[in-house]
Amino acid sequence: MIEQSSPLQVALAYHRAWTGHDLDRAMEYIADDVVQEAPGGWVEGAAAYRESLAHFVEILERADLWAAFGDDTTAVVVYDTKTTLVESGPGAECVTVRDGKIVHSRLIFDRLPFAQTSAG
Amino acid sequence: MIEQSSPLQVALAYHRAWTGHDLDRAMEYIADDVVQEAPGGWVEGAAAYRESLAHFVEILERADLWAAFGDDTTAVVVYDTKTTLVESGPGAECVTVRDGKIVHSRLIFDRLPFAQTSAG
Numbered sequence: 001m002i003e004q005s006s007p008l009q010v011a012l013a014y015h016r017a018w019t020g021h022d023l024d025r026a027m028e029y030i031a032d033d034v035v036q037e038a039p040g041g042w043v044e045g046a047a048a049y050r051e052s053l054a055h056f057v058e059i060l061e062r063a064d065l066w067a068a069f070g071d072d073t074t075a076v077v078v079y080d081t082k083t084t085l086v087e088s089g090p091g092a093e094c095v096t097v098r099d100g101k102i103v104h105s106r107l108i109f110d111r112l113p114f115a116q117t118s119a120g
Numbered sequence: 121m122i123e124q125s126s127p128l129q130v131a132l133a134y135h136r137a138w139t140g141h142d143l144d145r146a147m148e149y150i151a152d153d154v155v156q157e158a159p160g161g162w163v164e165g166a167a168a169y170r171e172s173l174a175h176f177v178e179i180l181e182r183a184d185l186w187a188a189f190g191d192d193t194t195a196v197v198v199y200d201t202k203t204t205l206v207e208s209g210p211g212a213e214c215v216t217v218r219d220g221k222i223v224h225s226r227l228i229f230d231r232l233p234f235a236q237t238s239a240g
Binding site for chain 1: 157159186187189190191194196198210211212214226228229230231232235
């Protein structure tokens, strides 16, 4: 029997990868048919997910993990981000994990300061 | 020895109270010197906290709990809200609990749809 990583382990490994600017490694934890409920709408499929993540990783300067919890199916990761656009942009991700990969993600963050920056 | 409620129990009781429009009961779980890091800035003290919460509860139509986890000091609650202004406004709260009350809270939600509504 192969031991399966827990949803929390998967979520944290994913988190470490993308906050470390390692997109290839981050995508190893994302299912091909992933669905992300993001503030701007749904992101469907790994290709669209990667594109969306790449945009954010490009401007990411650092991330600080605030909290991470999980059970047999779900994990929640809460963190702050510092980007070239916004000094503090906290985020929360509530993910469903199946066979070691994130199949569903609910991403919560405040778009307003980012919108104000692009408008400013 | 009096058994102390866990941070998760406190966070959930607080969540049930305010989503049930019971402000008085909700405030029983908030410490007098609470500090909330909200998207719009810091909210300091129970009076300011109550005022801020009251504004939101006033427009709240329903809330759905998505996930809730905790340990000995901290809890995270993730949920969706339906308000008179925005059809779906997900939120995440990462709270620190001491002596059965929330002393620190990090609130994450997307202000953009609310800002667009007030502007529209």
